[in-house]
Amino acid sequence: MSPSSRPGGRRPAQEPPATGAAAEDVEPPGEEVARAILLRQLAAAPRSRAQLAEKLAAKDVPDEIAEQLLDRFEEVGLVDDAAYAEMLVRTRHGERGLARRALAHELRLKGVSPEVAEQALEQIDDDDELTAARDLALRKARASRGLDHDKRRRRLAGMLARKGYSPGVAMRAVDEALAADGEEPAGEPLAP
Structure with a gap:
């Protein structure tokens, strides 16, 4: 059966070659793709700078582009570890009843610096x-x-x-x- 005699006249989809340049996507994501990743992450939930950097690294965004974008997002206030830490402490303590020790551990896991975490934990006496x-x-x-x-x-x-x-x-x-x-x-x- 020829491609033109198939229903709809379409050719079957061809698989990419297993070897050669076409088999590999050698070009890492560019700045626009990285920006879209960051915006998508921040639209879903607030994140720390470390969490966003981790996500960009997982998507093979070059370190230079990631740092530039994260710096820019901090400048315009889209990424703010201090505000993030304060919000996390306030909500986790209020909703889940977590103590300062558990909150400090959670902030550490999310990549918040000890100084920023300590300042956020001062909300709870x-x-x-x-x-x-x-x-x-x-x-x-x-x-x-x-x-x-x-x-x-x-x-x-x-x-x-x-x-x-x-x-x-x-x-x-x-x-x-x-x-x-x-x-x-x-x-x-x-x-x-």
């Missing part, structure tokens, strides 16, 4: 952290009613530890939450 831990413990304490006191206490403390709270803050929050839920510690009367 010791009282904020204890209040968040107590609120989390109280919410979870309601779900564990009927369990043995020690088991409830261990589960709540473990949950807070996974959220990055220190043992002292976790135990204080757990004891306050259990007391607010109407449970007295085994063998210890509650203080008035």
